[in-house]
Amino acid sequence: MALFKMKEEKGEAPRILPAHVGIIMDGNGRWAKKRHQPRSAGHRAGAQNFRGITRYCAGLGIQYLTIYAFSTENWARPAEEVGGLMRLFKDYLEEALRDFMDENIRVRFIGDPSAFPPELQALMRRVEEESSVKTGMVLNLAMNYGGRAELVRAARAFAEDVRAGRRGPADMEESLFSDYLYTAGQPDLDLLIRPSGEQRLSNFLLWQCAYAEFVFFDILWPDFTRADMDRALQIYASRQRRFGGV
Numbered sequence: 001m002a003l004f005k006m007k008e009e010k011g012e013a014p015r016i017l018p019a020h021v022g023i024i025m026d027g028n029g030r031w032a033k034k035r036h037q038p039r040s041a042g043h044r045a046g047a048q049n050f051r052g053i054t055r056y057c058a059g060l061g062i063q064y065l066t067i068y069a070f071s072t073e074n075w076a077r078p079a080e081e082v083g084g085l086m087r088l089f090k091d092y093l094e095e096a097l098r099d100f101m102d103e104n105i106r107v108r109f110i111g112d113p114s115a116f117p118p119e120l121q122a123l124m125r126r127v128e129e130e131s132s133v134k135t136g137m138v139l140n141l142a143m144n145y146g147g148r149a150e151l152v153r154a155a156r157a158f159a160e161d162v163r164a165g166r167r168g169p170a171d172m173e174e175s176l177f178s179d180y181l182y183t184a185g186q187p188d189l190d191l192l193i194r195p196s197g198e199q200r201l202s203n204f205l206l207w208q209c210a211y212a213e214f215v216f217f218d219i220l221w222p223d224f225t226r227a228d229m230d231r232a233l234q235i236y237a238s239r240q241r242r243f244g245g246v
Contacts, residue, residue, distance in 0.1 A: 017062060019190055021066070022067075022068070023193045024195075025067060026220075028221055043085060043088055051092075054139060056226050066183070066205065068142045070144055071204075075144075097130065105136050108140050192204075192212045
């Protein structure tokens with residue numbers, strides 16, 4: 001798994017930078033509740049923070065950043081909250097087409113977009129197409145994403161290839177299975193960050209997290225700062241990764 005030198009200040013020792021970072025954005029609702037505001041206010045604050053942290057990661061030189069934006073389970077939330085999130089996604093995508101394209105960031109969407117409104121699906125396709133020429137960091141936005149659903153989708157796709165004669169059952173290996181995932185062609189996750197105090201995966205990148213380093217913060221996502229990001233990277237760099245060896 002590729003590792004890169006993290007940009008350091010003059011006189012500072014070099015640090016190791018993960019190639020692929022995942023972030024579970026969590027705590028928007030609790031952030032709003034603490035301030036006696038509606039949950040929608042927390043989601044707006046979280047979206048604003050997402051923009052800043054994404055740009056910061058790109059500037060550091062991280063190659064892949066995967067953000068858990070909306071899970072397959074999030075549809076169970078109140079209709080008003082889901083509707084507010086859809087509007088936020090639309091605003092972000094319109095901003096991306098207007099302003100974010102100045103950044104050297106390639107945007108990809110992982111998950112099943114078919115459940116989203118047609119207008120939102122069209123915006124997602126347009127953002128992917130117009131950012132496809134970018135050569136900098138790849139930003140994976142997990143929307144209507146679930147790790148188990150991704151594995152089922154991959155198994156079905158392989159089974160279809162076997163049925164069509166393109167593959168045989170004996171062809172299946174771990175490296176080949178990875179080619180059927182949404183993140184095909186990308187390295188597995190090196191570092192998973194979850195703010196908010198929760199310490200679980202919540203059905204996020206189950207396959208890709210096999211040897212990821214986990215860093216949990218008791219900080220709600222809208223309050224997560226660049227300094228916290230630096231701290232997570234420093235914790236990651238301090239760990240010894242053996243991948244099952246000694």
